[in-house]
Amino acid sequence: NAGVTQTPKFQVLKTGQSMTLQCAQDMNHNSMYWYRQDPGMGLRLIYYSASEGTTDKGEVPNGYNVSRLNKREFSLRLESAAPSQTSVYFCASILWGGDTGELFFGEGSRLTVL
């Protein structure tokens, strides 16, 4: 049982390049999330998917797109990377209506945009 798996763990991009962060969970969770965390700062919600087939904007969606490919997978795409998108990105999932309501996090993806 791997929990939440994110790839890649590290990535360096040049301004204007595109990339996709992949996230998969094997816990049959219904909701998935992408957050970014800047150094010394809190977690900010980029996009989330409350259930398979739906996606919604979070607090800081500009510059990002997401795809909920199926119940397991939720990807985050940067179409044209900017230095302001240098951050650590966390994917998370949760089973709403379960016993604990615990949000499970991936290990994070550290992205640097030059």
Add this chain to the structure above:
Amino acid sequence: GESVGLHLPTLSVQEGDNSIINCAYSNSASDYFIWYKQESGKGPQFIIDIRSNMDKRQGQRVTVLLNKTVKHLSLQIAATQPGDSAVYFCAENGGYEKLTFGTGTRLTIIP
């Protein structure tokens, strides 16, 4: 939660003392709250949660208090230990499973 984008407030506590970490939330419709602990270089870890129909919940060495009247949440850690040093975040479900985090507080335990 508290305004995002602000740098972390800090709290220093003597080892063995109790710690109280506070969190203000803005959405009166939020019905579920969670506290997370994040150690350096790691992802957040679940500590304890509370639903809006409760005002107190206890776990192992931790207690969460919810005051809906003033939209305030607190995490109390009893008999703090060096391993409690971390950043602590509160999160709220503002509806439709939109889970947002507060600014966070950096807790430092003084030996």
